[in-house]
Amino acid sequence: MRLNHSFLSTFLTLYAALINTNANANANAETTSTSTSTKIIAEEEHEIGYIQSLKLQIPPLESVTSEFQQIEIYESKHYGKVFVLDECLQLTEKDAPHYNEMLAHIPIMEYIIMSMNMKKQKRIGSETQTETRMDMKPLKVLVIGGGDGYVVAELLKHSFVESIDHVELDQGVIDVSSDHFPWAKDLWKNEKVHLHIEDGAKFVQQKANALSESESTSESYGYDIIIQDSSDPFFYEDDGSLTILPSNVLYSDQHFQALFQLLQPNDGILMFQAETYNIPSNLEVIKEWRGTLDNIGFRNARYGTISIPTYPTGQIGFYVANARAADANADTECTTDDKSSDGRTCIGNHSSSLLASEEFDMKTVTKYFEQMIGKTKYYHPKIHRSAFDLPLWVEEYIY
Amino acid sequence: MRLNHSFLSTFLTLYAALINTNANANANAETTSTSTSTKIIAEEEHEIGYIQSLKLQIPPLESVTSEFQQIEIYESKHYGKVFVLDECLQLTEKDAPHYNEMLAHIPIMEYIIMSMNMKKQKRIGSETQTETRMDMKPLKVLVIGGGDGYVVAELLKHSFVESIDHVELDQGVIDVSSDHFPWAKDLWKNEKVHLHIEDGAKFVQQKANALSESESTSESYGYDIIIQDSSDPFFYEDDGSLTILPSNVLYSDQHFQALFQLLQPNDGILMFQAETYNIPSNLEVIKEWRGTLDNIGFRNARYGTISIPTYPTGQIGFYVANARAADANADTECTTDDKSSDGRTCIGNHSSSLLASEEFDMKTVTKYFEQMIGKTKYYHPKIHRSAFDLPLWVEEYIY
Numbered sequence: 001m002r003l004n005h006s007f008l009s010t011f012l013t014l015y016a017a018l019i020n021t022n023a024n025a026n027a028n029a030e031t032t033s034t035s036t037s038t039k040i041i042a043e044e045e046h047e048i049g050y051i052q053s054l055k056l057q058i059p060p061l062e063s064v065t066s067e068f069q070q071i072e073i074y075e076s077k078h079y080g081k082v083f084v085l086d087e088c089l090q091l092t093e094k095d096a097p098h099y100n101e102m103l104a105h106i107p108i109m110e111y112i113i114m115s116m117n118m119k120k121q122k123r124i125g126s127e128t129q130t131e132t133r134m135d136m137k138p139l140k141v142l143v144i145g146g147g148d149g150y151v152v153a154e155l156l157k158h159s160f161v162e163s164i165d166h167v168e169l170d171q172g173v174i175d176v177s178s179d180h181f182p183w184a185k186d187l188w189k190n191e192k193v194h195l196h197i198e199d200g201a202k203f204v205q206q207k208a209n210a211l212s213e214s215e216s217t218s219e220s221y222g223y224d225i226i227i228q229d230s231s232d233p234f235f236y237e238d239d240g241s242l243t244i245l246p247s248n249v250l251y252s253d254q255h256f257q258a259l260f261q262l263l264q265p266n267d268g269i270l271m272f273q274a275e276t277y278n279i280p281s282n283l284e285v286i287k288e289w290r291g292t293l294d295n296i297g298f299r300n301a302r303y304g305t306i307s308i309p310t311y312p313t314g315q316i317g318f319y320v321a322n323a324r325a326a327d328a329n330a331d332t333e334c335t336t337d338d339k340s341s342d343g344r345t346c347i348g349n350h351s352s353s354l355l356a357s358e359e360f361d362m363k364t365v366t367k368y369f370e371q372m373i374g375k376t377k378y379y380h381p382k383i384h385r386s387a388f389d390l391p392l393w394v395e396e397y398i399y
Numbered sequence: 400m401r402l403n404h405s406f407l408s409t410f411l412t413l414y415a416a417l418i419n420t421n422a423n424a425n426a427n428a429e430t431t432s433t434s435t436s437t438k439i440i441a442e443e444e445h446e447i448g449y450i451q452s453l454k455l456q457i458p459p460l461e462s463v464t465s466e467f468q469q470i471e472i473y474e475s476k477h478y479g480k481v482f483v484l485d486e487c488l489q490l491t492e493k494d495a496p497h498y499n500e501m502l503a504h505i506p507i508m509e510y511i512i513m514s515m516n517m518k519k520q521k522r523i524g525s526e527t528q529t530e531t532r533m534d535m536k537p538l539k540v541l542v543i544g545g546g547d548g549y550v551v552a553e554l555l556k557h558s559f560v561e562s563i564d565h566v567e568l569d570q571g572v573i574d575v576s577s578d579h580f581p582w583a584k585d586l587w588k589n590e591k592v593h594l595h596i597e598d599g600a601k602f603v604q605q606k607a608n609a610l611s612e613s614e615s616t617s618e619s620y621g622y623d624i625i626i627q628d629s630s631d632p633f634f635y636e637d638d639g640s641l642t643i644l645p646s647n648v649l650y651s652d653q654h655f656q657a658l659f660q661l662l663q664p665n666d667g668i669l670m671f672q673a674e675t676y677n678i679p680s681n682l683e684v685i686k687e688w689r690g691t692l693d694n695i696g697f698r699n700a701r702y703g704t705i706s707i708p709t710y711p712t713g714q715i716g717f718y719v720a721n722a723r724a725a726d727a728n729a730d731t732e733c734t735t736d737d738k739s740s741d742g743r744t745c746i747g748n749h750s751s752s753l754l755a756s757e758e759f760d761m762k763t764v765t766k767y768f769e770q771m772i773g774k775t776k777y778y779h780p781k782i783h784r785s786a787f788d789l790p791l792w793v794e795e796y797i798y
Contacts, residue, residue, distance in 0.1 A: 040450070048477040049454030050708070051439070078447040078679075098790060278708045280477075307706060307714055307790065309449070309677045314713010315706055378790045386785030391497060391706065391777040 041074075041082075041089055043312050046238045047279050052312050054089065056082055062180065066172030073180045079310060081180055083148055085173070089310060090231070091148050093181070097377035098308040099316060100229075102387065103146075104154035105379045106304065106320055106353075107225045107271040108161070109369065112136065113354045114267060114322075138162030139224040142262065144200040144250065146229030147173030149184035152193060155227075157373050165223075167196045167203045200230070201249040208258035222264040228272035236281060251285075253292055260296045260323055268323035274303060277394045278313035286317065287398050293321050302352070303398055304387035306378075355385035440473075440481075440488055442711050445637045446678050451711050453488065455481055461579065465571030472579045478709060480579055482547055484572075484630070488709060490547050492580070496776035497707040498715060499628075501786065502545075503553030504768075504778045505703065505719055505752075506624045506670040507560070511535065512753045512764065513666060513721075537561030538623040541661065543599040543649065545628030546572030548583035551592060554626075556772050564622075566595045566602045599629070600648040607657035621663040627671035635680060650684075652691055659695045659722055667722035673702060676793045677712035685716065686797050692720045701751070702797055703786035705777075754784035 042053040056074035061081070064071045072084040080093030091099075115136065139161050143152055147168035155161050166188070168174055174195065177184040188195045196203060233248040249255060250272075259270055274289060275282040286303055293301040298321035305317050355365060365381045390398070441452040455473035460480070463470045471483040479492030490498075514535065538560050542551055546567035554560050565587070567573055573594065576583040587594045595602060632647040648654060649671075658669055673688060674681040685702055692700040697720035704716050754764060764780045789797070 038448075048708075049437075049475060050477075051450075051452040053450040053452075055448030076448060078449075097792075305706070307704070309447075309712035309714070313708035315708070377792045380791045380794075382788040383790065386788035389781040389785035391782065392779045393496075393776045395779075 041084060041087065043089060044238075045279055045312050046240075047236045047281060048313075050312060052310075054079065054082070054092075054310060056084075060084075062176055064172055064176055066170050068170045068172070071170075071172050071176050073176060083177070083181075085231070088231075091150070092310050095308050095310055096148075096150055097379075098306055099311075100146075100150035101154055101376050101379035102304070102306050102384075103227055103229055103271060103273070103318060104151045105369075105373070105376070106318070106384055106387070107227060107269045108139075108155065108158050109365075109381065109384060110320060110354055111139070111225060111267065111269050112368075113365065136160040140222070141165070142204075142223045142226045143167070144204070144226070144228045144230065145169075145247070146227070148177045148181060149174075149187045150181070151227055151229050153183040153187055156187075156190060156192060159372075162192065164193045165196060166193055167198055167200045169197070169199055171197045200228070201252075201255050204255060204258045204262065208261045211261055223262055223268060224264050225269050225271070226259055226263060228259075228270075230273055232275065233285075234281075242281075251289070253296075256289075256292055256298075257296050260298060263323035265323060270298065270319070270321045270323065272319055274317045274319045276311070276313050276315045277303075277305070277317060277390070277398075278315055283394070283397060289319060290398060293319070298323055302388050303390065304353075305390060306387065353385045353388050355381055356388065440483060440486065442488060443637075444678055444711050445639075446635045446680060447712075449711060451709075453478065453481070453491075453709060455483075459483075461575055463571055463575055465569050467569045467571070470569075470571050470575050472575060482576070482580075487630075489630070490549070491709050494707050494709055495547075495549055496778075497705055498710075499545075499549035500553055500775050500778035501703070501705050501783075502626055502628055502670060502672070502717060503550045504772070504775070505717070505783055505786070506626060506668045507538075507554070507557055508764075508768065508780070508783060509719060509721075509753055510538070510624060510666065510668055511767075535559040539621070540564070541603075541622045541625045542566070543603070543625070543627045543629065544568075544646070545626070547576045547580060548573075548586045549580070550626055550628050552582040552586055555586075555589060555591060558771075561591065563592045564595060565592055566597055566599045568596070568598055570596045599627070600651075600654050603654060603657045603661065607660045610660055621667060622661050623663050623666065624668050624670070625658055625662060627658075627669075629672055631674065632684075633680075641680075650688070652695075655688075655691055655697075656695050659697060662722035664722060669697065669718070669720045669722065671718055673716045673718045675710070675712050675714045676702075676704070676716060676789070676797075677714055682793070682796060688718060689797060692718065697722060701787050702789065703752075704789060705786065752784045752787050754780055755787065 037058050038055045039058045040053045041056055042051055044051045054076065056076050058074070060072045060074045062071070062073040069086045070084075074082045074084060076082050076092065078094065082089060082093075083091040137160070139158075141155055141161055141164045143155070143164055143166045145168065146152065146166075147170060152164055152166050155164055174188060174197070178187070187193065228250055230247040230250045232245055233251045234242060234244050237243055263270060270293075274286055277283045277286060290301045290303070301319055301321040303317050303319055305315060307314060308316055355362065362381060362385070369381055436457055437454045438457045439452045440455055441450055443450045453475065455475050457473070459471045459473045461470070461472040468485045473481045473483060475481050475491065477493065481488060481492075482490040536559070538557075540554055540560055540563045542554070542563055542565045544567065545551065545565075546569060551563055551565050554563055573587060573596075577586070586592065627649055629646040629649045631644055632650045633641060633643050636642055662669060669692075673685055676682045676685060689700045689702070700718055700720040702716050702718055704714055706713060707715055754761065761780060761784070768780055
C-alpha cells in the first residue's frame with residue numbers, strides 16, 4: 001500500500017493541478033468556499049497495476065513531523081477526517097469502524113464464546129445471561145500499534161477488560177489522534193490503559209525473555225488477548241523489487257514465537273492485521289503466516305476478511321489464532337468423514353469462527369453482545385461469523 | 400462508475416505519459432517487450448471523491464464501434480483480458496467469477512433449497528441425494544444483459560436448466576465476447592440458449608402485455624428465474640448533477656412490475672445487479688428498490704454483497720427476491736419475540752439466505768452443489784449464506 005514516491009509525487013502534482021483547473025471551470029456549489037482546495041492521495045499496488053485515489057481538502061488540519069514520520073490530518077467531503085502517515089492513508093473517520101471494530105470485538109467475542117458454555121445458556125434460558133456476564137474473568141490485553149486509539153477504545157466497551165498494555169512507537173501519533181479523533185480524547189488517561197511508547201517487537205521480546213528467565217508459570221505474566229494493529233510489512237516497487245518496511249519485524253517467526261509465549265497457554269487469543277488476498281505476494285505470505293502459527297503451536301489460525309472502501313482493492317484481512325493445546329480443539333478439525341471425494345466438503349470446518357458451529361445460537365450471542373456493548377457500526381455477530389467465509393479460490397489457497 | 404470524460408481524458412493522457420516515462424527510467428524485466436506499452440483506465444466516483452485506475456496493455460486486442468458503443472478488449476498483466484465499454488471497465492477475466500458466479504448460482508441454489516425438502520434429506524441420509532437431483536423440475540430462465548456470456552455459461556452447468564432466453568441489446572458485445580472469452584465460445588450455439596438481440600425493457604414489457612391480454616394462467620408463460628445483469632442506471636457528474644444512463648429503464652417500477660408478472664407466481668426468483676452500498680445515492684436507491692419490490696408483491700427482497708477488486712470501492716451488490724405469496728414466507732419474517740428492546744436482535748431474520756436457516760444443513764447443501772457443479776472459483780454455499788450479512792450500518796439502513 002506504499003507509493004513509489006518519486007513517480008507518484010510528479011503524478012500527484014499534475015493531478016492536483018488538473019483537479020484545481022476542473023474546479024475553476026465548473027462554477028458550482030462546491031466552490032463556494034474559495035479558500036479550500038483539494039489534493040489527491042494515491043495508493044498504488046504496482047504488483048497488480050492498481051491505483052486508488054482519494055480527494056482531501058487542503059491545507060491539512062494538522063501536519064507534524066515526528067521522530068519517525070510525517071503525521072497529517074485532512075478533512076474530506078465524504079470520509080470525514082483522514083489520518084495520513086508519510087503520505088499513506090491510515091484511517092478515515094467514515095470507514096474506520098469496519099477495520100477497528102473487527103480487530104477489537106472478534107477476539108473478545110471468540111474468547112467469550114469459548115469461555116462460556118453458551119449451549120448450556122441456551123437450554124437454561126435467557127434469565128441466566130446477566131449472571132454469565134458477571135462470571136467473565138477480568139481480561140488482560142496487549143495492543144501493539146494502532147496509535148489512533150480506535151481498537152483500544154472499542155476494547156474498553158467490554159467491562160471485563162481489566163487492563164490494556166498499549167505499545168505504540170510514536171508519541172506524535174498518540175498526540176495528534178488525541179487532538180482530532182473523538183474516540184481518542186482522554187483515552188490514554190483511562191486508568192485501565194497503560195501506554196508504552198516503545199518499539200512493539202522489542203517490548204514483546206523483552207517480556208518474553210523475562211518470562212523465560214523467571215521460569216514462572218504464574219498466569220500473571222500472560223495476556224488473554226494480543227491484538228497487533230500494524231502497518232504493512234512490505235511492498236513491491238514499480239520495478240518489481242521488494243521493499244521491507246519497519247513493521248516487518250512484527251511478522252517474523254521470532255516475534256510470533258514471543259507472542260505465543262506471552263499468551264495464556266489455554267485460552268489466549270492472537271489477532272493481527274493480515275493484508276488483502278487480492279495481491280499475489282500478500283496471498284502467499286497469508287498462507288505462510290498460517291504455517292508459521294501452526295508450527296509455533298497456535299491452533300485454529302483463521303483468516304478473516306473485512307470490506308473497507310478506502311483500503312486498496314476494498315478488502316483487508318486479519319488472522320485470529322488460539323494459543324491453546326492442540327487436542328482441546330480436535331472437534332473443529334477436518335475428519336475423513338467430512339470430506340467428499342476431492343476433500344472440498346471439509347471447507348469451513350478448519351477455517352470458521354466458533355459462531356459457525358451449530359453449538360452456538362446466533363440469537364443468544366447477538367442478545368448478549370447488544371446487552372454488553374450496545375451500538376456498533378460494522379461489527380455484529382452475523383458478520384463475525386461470515387468474515388471467515390472466503391472466496392473459494394482464496395479458501396483453497398490458504399487452507 | 401462513469402467518468403467525466405473531458406476531465407479524465409486529459410488526466411489519462413498525462414498519466415499515461417508519466418507511466419511511460421517511468422518505464423523508460425527503470426530498465427528492468429518489464430521493459431523487455433518494447434513494443435508493448437500501457438494505458439490507464441480510471442473510474443471516478445465524484446460523489447465520494449474516489450478514483451480507481453487499472454493498467455491496460457496497448458494497443459487493445461480488439462476495438463469495435465458498434466451501433467451503441469465502443470467495445471474493447473485489452474490484455475493486462477494481472478487481471479487477464481479486460482472488457483471495456485465506452486472506456487468503462489465491465490469485466491476482467493481474473494475477478495469476473497466473483498460477480499458472475501454469484502449472479503448465476505445464488506438464485507438457482509435458493510430455488511433448489513426452496514423446492515427440495517432438504518431437512519427431510521438430512522434425516523433420511525445422503526443416499527437419497529442423487530434421487531432428489533433427478534426430481535428437480537426443468538427450469539426456464541431469462542437473462543437480461545450480460546452480453547459477455549458468463550452468467551449464461553454458469554447457468555448451463557445446472558443440468559435441469561432447460562431453456563435460457565438471453566436478451567442483449569448489442570450484437571457487437573456478443574460477437575466480441577465469443578471471440579475472446581473461453582466461456583463464451585459457442586455459448587449461443589447451445590440449443591438451450593435463445594439469444595434475443597433486443598432492448599431488455601421492451602422485451603419484458605411486450606411479454607408482460609401478451610400475458611395480460613391472453614388472460615392465461617398457463618405456467619408455460621412464466622420464468623422460474625430472471626437474472627438482470629445490467630450496467631449502472633445512473634451516475635453523478637463532478638458538478639453534482641445526476642446523469643441518467645440507458646439501463647435506468649431496467650430499474651423502473653413499471654419494469655419490476657413486468658418482471659413480477661413474468662415470474663412463476665409461487666416459486667419464481669428475481670436476481671439483479673444492485674450497486675455498491677459505499678456511495679450514498681446508491682445506498683438510497685438500494686433501500687428504495689426494496690420498497691418497490693415489496694409494494695409490487697415480491698417477498699424476501701434481500702440485498703447481498705460481493706467482494707470484487709476491480710469495481711469501485713471493491714464491492715458490488717445484488718437483490719434476490721421471491722415472487723411467491725406473502726403468507727408462504729411468514730416464518731422468515733421478524734416477530735415481536737425475536738426483538739430485543741431496540742429491535743436489533745431481529746437483524747438477519749428478514750435479510751438472510753435460506754441457507755442461514757437452521758433447517759438446512761450446510762454440509763448436505765455443499766455436497767449437493769459439488770456433485771452437481773464441481774469446480775467454481777468464488778461461489779460456494781458458505782459464501783452464499785454470508786453474502787447477506789452486511790455491515791451493521793448498511794443492514795440498519797436498508798431494512
